[in-house]
Amino acid sequence: MARWEPDAAGRLREAALDLYVAQGYEQTTVTEIAGRAGVTARTFFRHYADKREVLFAGAEPLEAGMVAALADAPPDTAPLEAVGAALDAAAELIGGDHAHSRRRQSVIAAHPELHERELIKMSRMADALTRGLADRGVPPDQARLAAEAGIAVFRIGFERWVAGPSKGDLATVLRESLDQLRGLAS
Amino acid sequence: MARWEPDAAGRLREAALDLYVAQGYEQTTVTEIAGRAGVTARTFFRHYADKREVLFAGAEPLEAGMVAALADAPPDTAPLEAVGAALDAAAELIGGDHAHSRRRQSVIAAHPELHERELIKMSRMADALTRGLADRGVPPDQARLAAEAGIAVFRIGFERWVAGPSKGDLATVLRESLDQLRGLAS
Numbered sequence: 001m002a003r004w005e006p007d008a009a010g011r012l013r014e015a016a017l018d019l020y021v022a023q024g025y026e027q028t029t030v031t032e033i034a035g036r037a038g039v040t041a042r043t044f045f046r047h048y049a050d051k052r053e054v055l056f057a058g059a060e061p062l063e064a065g066m067v068a069a070l071a072d073a074p075p076d077t078a079p080l081e082a083v084g085a086a087l088d089a090a091a092e093l094i095g096g097d098h099a100h101s102r103r104r105q106s107v108i109a110a111h112p113e114l115h116e117r118e119l120i121k122m123s124r125m126a127d128a129l130t131r132g133l134a135d136r137g138v139p140p141d142q143a144r145l146a147a148e149a150g151i152a153v154f155r156i157g158f159e160r161w162v163a164g165p166s167k168g169d170l171a172t173v174l175r176e177s178l179d180q181l182r183g184l185a186s
Numbered sequence: 187m188a189r190w191e192p193d194a195a196g197r198l199r200e201a202a203l204d205l206y207v208a209q210g211y212e213q214t215t216v217t218e219i220a221g222r223a224g225v226t227a228r229t230f231f232r233h234y235a236d237k238r239e240v241l242f243a244g245a246e247p248l249e250a251g252m253v254a255a256l257a258d259a260p261p262d263t264a265p266l267e268a269v270g271a272a273l274d275a276a277a278e279l280i281g282g283d284h285a286h287s288r289r290r291q292s293v294i295a296a297h298p299e300l301h302e303r304e305l306i307k308m309s310r311m312a313d314a315l316t317r318g319l320a321d322r323g324v325p326p327d328q329a330r331l332a333a334e335a336g337i338a339v340f341r342i343g344f345e346r347w348v349a350g351p352s353k354g355d356l357a358t359v360l361r362e363s364l365d366q367l368r369g370l371a372s
Contacts, residue, residue: 185335
């Protein structure tokens with residue numbers, strides 16, 4: 001096997017998803033995933049802690065992108081509007097591959113333990129947004145509320161987008177959900 | 187031992203909390219909890235599946251009370267105001283014992299696995315509120331958003347109340363948090 005493995009992480013992620021969808025998450029082994037991606041199990045473990053983490057490795061860059069968007073929003077941006085900018089950044093990062101998101105979502109929805117893992121990741125993302133808003137000078141209580149509300153909007157909008165047609169635009173759906181929350185609260 | 191055990195569940199809950207706070211959650215066994223409550227381990231298991239569930243058994247009546255409050259709100263009540271009624275019901279159920287809530291919170295905050303369990307319970311509560319709002323005729327997307335926002339308000343307000351003075355009124359703090367969300371969204 002060549003030592004040079006362009007985007008082994010990406011190929012492993014797609015191979016894992018292929019196998020989870022085709023034969024089931026429980027039935028799939030790391031060896032099978034590695035084999036399908038054309039790498040060794042050792043290479044797998046260089047990129048992911050276990051077969052569950054393949055599904056959640058995207059959370060880190062997503063969180064980083066959202067936090068960066070918060071930091072980049074003009075200083076006078078209202079908290080929930082800064083959250084809106086973070087949602088735009090999320091859409092930019094993950095809105096380009098509807099098929100991938102849809103397949104990933106179907107695997108997670110079928111396994112309570114994965115769904116729980118997703119909840120925990122989302123909660124950490126809310127914590128990161130809370131800190132990001134606090135760094136902008138938003139008072140702690142407001143920062144937390146805006147962040148948690150923003151993550152609720154993200155989750156609900158994301159699920160709506162995944163369930164919808166592949167041509168749907170994630171940024172638009174997330175903004176619609178944010179506006180819906182505004183409507184509910186007014 | 188008497189076969190008649192008035193409020194064994196309640197005594198077990200307090201005994202468990204005493205031990206978790208005094209000697210640590212990991213260090214405490216079911217036998218010790220039962221002993222402190224003056225019952226057998228067998229009686230413990232009639233009430234709780236394990237030592238973790240002692241901390242979370244309150245979620246069920248809490249959820250039921252909140253859902254009932256949603257159902258009882260006048261038909262023309264706006265979704266987020268119906269959620270407000272559910273928050274009032276929650277305060278009625280758990281706002282009377284600040285010391286208990288505070289001790290429970292300290293145990294949960296010290297153990298990531300318990301914190302994760304709490305997140306999962308809260309997510310189920312949001313699902314129950316979503317169904318309750320849908321039963322009121324609120325469109326699904328709005329119902330979910332209002333429910334998730336309501337649970338975020340509950341969590342944040344509850345933590346604020348627990349961290350505050352023992353005389354604090356939970357219903358007031360929850361209503362303040364709900365108003366704060368409204369302010370952010372307007």
